[in-house]
Amino acid sequence: MTAETLISALFVFVLATFAGFEVITKVPPTLHTPLMSGANAISGIAVLGALIIAGERDWNVTVILGLIAVVLATINVVGGFLVTDRMLEMFKKKEAKA
Amino acid sequence: MSEFLPTGIQLSYLVAVTLFFFGLKKLGSPATARSGNLWAAVGMFIAIVATLLNEEVLNYEMILVGIVIGSVIGAIAAYKVEMTAMPEMVGLFNGLGGAASALIAVGEFWRYLSAAQTPPLPTTITAVLGVLIGGVTFTGSLIAFAKLKGIMSGSPIIFPLQQPFNLALLIAFVAGSVYICFSPFNLPVFLGIVGISLILGVLFVIPIGGGDMPVVISLLNSFSGLAASAAGFVVMNNLLIIAGALVGASGIILTIIMCKAMNRPLTNVLFAGFGTGDTGAAVASGSG
Numbered sequence: 001m002t003a004e005t006l007i008s009a010l011f012v013f014v015l016a017t018f019a020g021f022e023v024i025t026k027v028p029p030t031l032h033t034p035l036m037s038g039a040n041a042i043s044g045i046a047v048l049g050a051l052i053i054a055g056e057r058d059w060n061v062t063v064i065l066g067l068i069a070v071v072l073a074t075i076n077v078v079g080g081f082l083v084t085d086r087m088l089e090m091f092k093k094k095e096a097k098a
Numbered sequence: 099m100s101e102f103l104p105t106g107i108q109l110s111y112l113v114a115v116t117l118f119f120f121g122l123k124k125l126g127s128p129a130t131a132r133s134g135n136l137w138a139a140v141g142m143f144i145a146i147v148a149t150l151l152n153e154e155v156l157n158y159e160m161i162l163v164g165i166v167i168g169s170v171i172g173a174i175a176a177y178k179v180e181m182t183a184m185p186e187m188v189g190l191f192n193g194l195g196g197a198a199s200a201l202i203a204v205g206e207f208w209r210y211l212s213a214a215q216t217p218p219l220p221t222t223i224t225a226v227l228g229v230l231i232g233g234v235t236f237t238g239s240l241i242a243f244a245k246l247k248g249i250m251s252g253s254p255i256i257f258p259l260q261q262p263f264n265l266a267l268l269i270a271f272v273a274g275s276v277y278i279c280f281s282p283f284n285l286p287v288f289l290g291i292v293g294i295s296l297i298l299g300v301l302f303v304i305p306i307g308g309g310d311m312p313v314v315i316s317l318l319n320s321f322s323g324l325a326a327s328a329a330g331f332v333v334m335n336n337l338l339i340i341a342g343a344l345v346g347a348s349g350i351i352l353t354i355i356m357c358k359a360m361n362r363p364l365t366n367v368l369f370a371g372f373g374t375g376d377t378g379a380a381v382a383s384g385s386g
Contacts, residue, residue, distance in 0.1 A: 001334060006220045009331055009339055016340040020323075020347025023119060027126045029359050032352065033312065037188045038125045038135050039349055040319045042118050044195045045142070045341040046326040048149045049202040049333045053209070054164070055155035060212060063157065065205035067164045073198035074168025075175070076191045077146075081139040082176035083187055084125075088132040090181060 034087045041080025047073035110148035111337040117141030118341050122348055145337055186246035189239045189315040192322050196235025199325035203228030204292065206332045210282070217282055221332060226275045226291065228328035233295025234302060235322045241303040242311045242318065252308020254370075264301050267294055310367045313356050317364075320349025 027035055050073050054066025117137045124134025146165075149155065172191075179187045203225040210217040217225070244250045257263075274291040278284065306314055323345025330338025357364045 001218045001220045003220075005334060006331075009334065009336070012336055013327060013331075013339050013343050016343035017347045019119060020344040020349075021351060023122050023344070024126050024348045024351045024355070027352065027355055028128060031126065031128060031131060032316075032356050032359070033184060033188070034131060034135075035122075035125045035352055036312075036316045036319055036349070037184070037191075038138060039122060039345045039352070040188055040192045040195065040322065041135075042122070042138055042142070042341055043192070043319065043322040043326050043345040043349075044198075045145065045338055045345075046195055046198040046202060046322075046329055047142075048145060048335055049326070049329040049338050050198055051146070051149045051155055051161060052152065052333050052335065053202055053205045054161055055152070055157050057156045060209075062205040062209040062212070063160075065201045065208065067160055069198040069201040069205070070161060070164035071168040071171075072194040072201070074165050075172040076195035076198065077142055077172070078169045079172030079176045079191045080188070080195075081135060081142070082173055083179065083184065083191070084135045085132065086176065087181075087184055088135060091128070092132065 030091065034084050034091075037080060037084040037087065041077055041084060044073050044077035044080055047077055104153075107148045107152060108336070110144050114141040114145040114148070115337060115340050115344075117144070118344060122344065145341075183247070185312045185315060186243045189242045189246065189311070189318070192315060192319050193236050193239025193243065196232045196239060196318070196322040196325050198232075199322065199329040200229050200232025200236060200292070200295070202329040203232065203332050207282075207288065211285070214283075219279060222279050222282055223275075224328050224331035226278060228325055228332055229292055230271065230275075230295045230298075231321050231328055232325035233292060234299035235318050235325055237296045237299030238303045238321075239299075239315065239318050241300055242314050245303070245308045246311050252311075254307050255304040260301070260305065264298070267298055267301070270294060271298070306368060307370070310370075313353060313360070313364075313367050316349060316353040316356055317368075320346050320353060323347075323349055 047070060050066050050069035054063055054070050056063050118141045121134045121138030121141060124130035124137065155161065175187065207217060207225045245252050271291055271294045274287050277287055278291065303314060323342045327339050327342025327346060330342055354364060357367055
């Protein structure tokens with residue numbers, strides 16, 4: 001990693017942080033948990049990093065740690081999106097009844 | 099690690115990050131929330147497929163096995179969980195994500211050491227950050243899960259000299275990290291800071307009451323975003339950095355919104371367990 005790539009990555013990080021501050025404004029309390037859960041599923045993006053370090057052909061410690069990370073992050077992603085969908089589905093039924 | 103990925107992968111990442119952004123936006127309002135979640139999921143799918151096409155990813159068979167195992171466990175957990183147990187499930191998932199980020203940081207650091215290569219200073223610093231934030235997210239989320247699930251008591255756990263002890267651990271972590279930056283080939287010190295991170299996560303959550311766990315999980319969710327971002331710096335992947343920062347920042351906002359809904363400031367939620375003098379008075383006046 002050179003200083004230049006680090007700086008451009010820092011720019012990307014700071015701008016994305018500002019975008020994150022702005023994206024959520026007024027959220028009704030019933031959506032707090034689903035929103036948290038959806039954001040949590042997105043944070044499972046760590047799976048990409050896991051795929052990259054698990055990518056080598058030869059077995060070594062890094063690949064093993066990477067594969068464990070792939071499993072954990074996939075649980076986070078798949079479970080996270082499905083659980084969020086289940087919660088939101090429930091809201092819809094409630095509204096239909098009311 | 100190559101520092102620039104091929105154009106096709108980068109463009110797919112751009113599509114994914116756009117879907118994440120609008121997905122989060124749509125999740126904030128009742129009429130569009132469900133489609134927002136779907137958008138984000140599609141974005142994630144695109145990102146994963148694009149990454150698998152990376153020419154450095156050669157170990158397909160094992161990776162696919164890992165993805166299948168993770169998907170099956172995640173799907174079963176998501177469908178089996180009771181509706182009332184949702185917050186702790188989210189907490190548990192979140193902890194696993196944090197653990198993954200920490201493992202990425204450790205794994206990449208290990209790659210340098212096993213090749214007897216000195217890692218560049220920015221890599222070491224971000225790896226240490228990834229280990230700290232990911233480790234705290236992991237054990238903190240497990241404690242939050244245990245408290246909500248009733249595996250451990252929901253009441254705040256406080257022991258004498260807790261805050262000085264926390265501070266001492268934090269200082270030890272910083273000292274170890276600085277040492278690692280200048281002398282990366284010391285494995286015991288590196289494993290030591292991994293251990294301290296895990297202990298800090300436990301100590302962070304045990305003094306907080308069980309009723310406040312949803313707020314804590316939301317905060318830890320924000321942390322897991324930052325952990326993913328740190329891991330993104332370690333492996334130099336833009337989408338990891340962006341999506342992690344997006345979750346890190348929006349998670350903080352959501353945490354503050356949740357505290358406001360309870361009419362309490364975040365500091366009160368986090369430190370009310372240390373009911374000494376002024377904070378105790380704040381609780382009393384807040385509830386009265």
